[in-house]
Amino acid sequence: MAEHVTGTPERQRGQTRLRRGQVDTSTTDQRLLESRGPTDWVHTDPWRVLRIQSEFVEGFGSLADLGSAVAVFGSARTPADHPQYALGELVGRRLAEEGFAVITGGGPGAMEAANKGACEAGGTSVGLGIELPFEQGLNSYVDIGIDFRYFFVRKTMFVKYSQGFVVLPGGFGTMDELFEALTLVQTRKVTSFPIVLIGVDYWGGLIEWLRTTMLTDGKIAAKDLAMISLTDDPEEAVRLMVDSR
The missing domain is CATH 3.40.50.450 (Rossmann fold)
Structure with missing residues (x-):
């Protein structure tokens, strides 16, 4: 985990930069492979983006030759x-x-x-x-x-x-x-x-x-x-x- 020049804890998560209390103590891979814990993540906005993407892919694929x-x-x-x-x-x-x-x-x-x-x-x-x-x-x-x-x-x-x-x-x-x-x-x-x-x-x-x-x-x-x-x-x-x- 990187630290800002002032000593502030800092982490890069994809395109998002997190500092101070927003910094996670676990990694993305760790959370992905963890089988325990809450399941409400499947209803969060980042997960919805994948569902939206899948609908676009399915629609484009089904209608491309129409x-x-x-x-x-x-x-x-x-x-x-x-x-x-x-x-x-x-x-x-x-x-x-x-x-x-x-x-x-x-x-x-x-x-x-x-x-x-x-x-x-x-x-x-x-x-x-x-x-x-x-x-x-x-x-x-x-x-x-x-x-x-x-x-x-x-x-x-x-x-x-x-x-x-x-x-x-x-x-x-x-x-x-x-x-x-x-x-x-x-x-x-x-x-x-x-x-x-x-x-x-x-x-x-x-x-x-x-x-x-x-x-x-x-x-x-x-x-x-x-x-x-x-x-x-x-x-x-x-x-x-x-x-x-």
């Missing part, structure tokens, strides 16, 4: 007999027919619908699930499924492997994905890609508020609002994805 893909977002609460479910199926099918893999959150509702459409059309159906206390696993139409602990790792996979976003009617989770995509494009953190909202009646009020409040008050620019396409026509949404490819 090819052209489009993410479809929408509510997990959409019933199977709802017209919005049929809309999700159509979107997933048409994207698959155009050669896109379809990526969803892997859950029920609109996500299941898009996965079902892609799967039944012979396309690649991907589900990026998330550990939640109130949702039950990946839907049965997912061909490639990955479950994540961390939202930010999952979001990275959506953005990295999707060349466009199609957004069906949804709730907070859908809004979260939508506005994160808009922010990343606006700030040029990602290459610009098409973001299409399907459902004029559902999303129209939001777009109007963005135009009459945010834009009017100077909080966004006209070019920011132009990042969003709004339509009722799934064929138009698919065409925008094809054109961007």
